[in-house]
Amino acid sequence: MPHPGDSPVRARRALVTGVGGQDGSLLARLLLDEGYEVAGVVRREHSAYRDTLGDLIERIELVRADLLHHTSLVQALQATRPTEVYNLAAPSFVPRSWDEPIVTAEFAAVGATSMLEAIREVDPSIRFYQASSSEIFGEPRETPQTEQTAPSPLTPYGVAKAYAHFIAGSYRKRYGMFTACGILYNHESPLRPVDFLPRKVARAAAAISLGLEQELVLGDLSARRDWGYAGDYVRAMWLMLQHSEPGDYVIATGVSHSVEELVEHAFRAAGLDWRDHVRSDTSLYRGAAELHDLVGDASKARRVLGWEPAVSFEELVRLMVEADLARLQEASASR
Numbered sequence: 001m002p003h004p005g006d007s008p009v010r011a012r013r014a015l016v017t018g019v020g021g022q023d024g025s026l027l028a029r030l031l032l033d034e035g036y037e038v039a040g041v042v043r044r045e046h047s048a049y050r051d052t053l054g055d056l057i058e059r060i061e062l063v064r065a066d067l068l069h070h071t072s073l074v075q076a077l078q079a080t081r082p083t084e085v086y087n088l089a090a091p092s093f094v095p096r097s098w099d100e101p102i103v104t105a106e107f108a109a110v111g112a113t114s115m116l117e118a119i120r121e122v123d124p125s126i127r128f129y130q131a132s133s134s135e136i137f138g139e140p141r142e143t144p145q146t147e148q149t150a151p152s153p154l155t156p157y158g159v160a161k162a163y164a165h166f167i168a169g170s171y172r173k174r175y176g177m178f179t180a181c182g183i184l185y186n187h188e189s190p191l192r193p194v195d196f197l198p199r200k201v202a203r204a205a206a207a208i209s210l211g212l213e214q215e216l217v218l219g220d221l222s223a224r225r226d227w228g229y230a231g232d233y234v235r236a237m238w239l240m241l242q243h244s245e246p247g248d249y250v251i252a253t254g255v256s257h258s259v260e261e262l263v264e265h266a267f268r269a270a271g272l273d274w275r276d277h278v279r280s281d282t283s284l285y286r287g288a289a290e291l292h293d294l295v296g297d298a299s300k301a302r303r304v305l306g307w308e309p310a311v312s313f314e315e316l317v318r319l320m321v322e323a324d325l326a327r328l329q330e331a332s333a334s335r
């Protein structure tokens with residue numbers, strides 16, 4: 001899918017910030033499969049990404065840059081000459097944003113602005129994807145949420161993401177730049193760190209089934225989330241930048257599941273009954289500012305982009321448990 005106005009011989013090149021994260025690495029693979037030359041912005045030594053990027057480290061160009069340092073972003077753009085930029089870098093663990101509200105604001109909000117400014121200076125025809133989040137809806141004014149739902153963020157993370165969402169829209173209107181925002185709901189994969197609940201549950205179910213651990217202690221089992229598979233969600237990011245018009249899109253499954261359902265599926269996938277191994281501890285319940293039932297309506301993405309999630313909730317949980325079983329078995333075999 002060439003961009004309108006592109007010469008047919010112009011190579012498609014993408015620059016992905018946060019390429020060392022879950023979405024960055026899955027997106028880099030998708031882009032390579034689509035024939036792109038891919039570069040990634042990282043903040044640490046390349047060797048720090050050997051485990052997370054695996055074979056990708058040889059297949060993509062890694063560029064060190066600081067999202068808050070305008071000159072380093074300009075240099076990264078000049079060196080890699082992308083036709084598309086995907087801005088995924090940000091502190092992504094929502095509860096931690098209460099401990100690090102300033103860093104969160106700097107990288108999630110100011111970082112997006114820095115990248116937009118650098119693009120405007122180097123080549124305003126570059127298409128820009130911004131990783132917006134369902135957290136911009138905070139305590140939602142309606143359910144399910146759509147692109148028209150008024151943002152009302154509550155967490156420092158949600159507030160910073162709302163800023164980035166609005167500034168990307170501002171640059172679209174003011175400068176005519178092609179900026180697209182994906183309002184993505186929670187999406188998971190075996191690449192998620194164990195801080196995140198679905199991975200924590202998948203890993204614990206695998207470890208308990210192998211006799212490595214005895215019990216999993218969680219907070220509120222009735223809390224609900226709209227969880228999807230990250231591989232499906234990075235495809236939506238790419239589709240947004242292939243469309244003839246820039247815009248904002250909710251990307252979600254449209255169905256929420258409780259933590260209890262998550263636990264039930266995960267332990268079943270590991271051949272166990274969750275009730276024998278999982279305990280809920282009220283001291284781990286999250287406060288009101290983080291307890292919200294967000295469910296997205298992705299009708300626009302389905303209609304305009306032809307996007308559909310391909311992996312169901314049950315399949316997602318199973319594939320995460322299977323990946324953790326394989327990891328733990330490999331680790332104990334190599335001991």
Ligand code: NDP
Pocket residue numbers: 017018019020021022023024042043044067087088089090091092093107131132133134183184185186187188
């Ligand atoms: P990850 O945490 O896996 O990846 C985030 C990436 O951002 C990492 O590569 C990390 O770098 C980089 N990063 C974090 N802080 C900084 C910083 N201060 N300076 C430079 N880089 C930084 O997140 P995901 O891949 O899951 O998410 C990608 C994006 O999508 C994020 O912006 C996230 O907020 C957003 N999002 C994610 C959702 C989800 O459910 N996964 C839902 C909605 C939005 P390093 O590798 O060096 O640590």
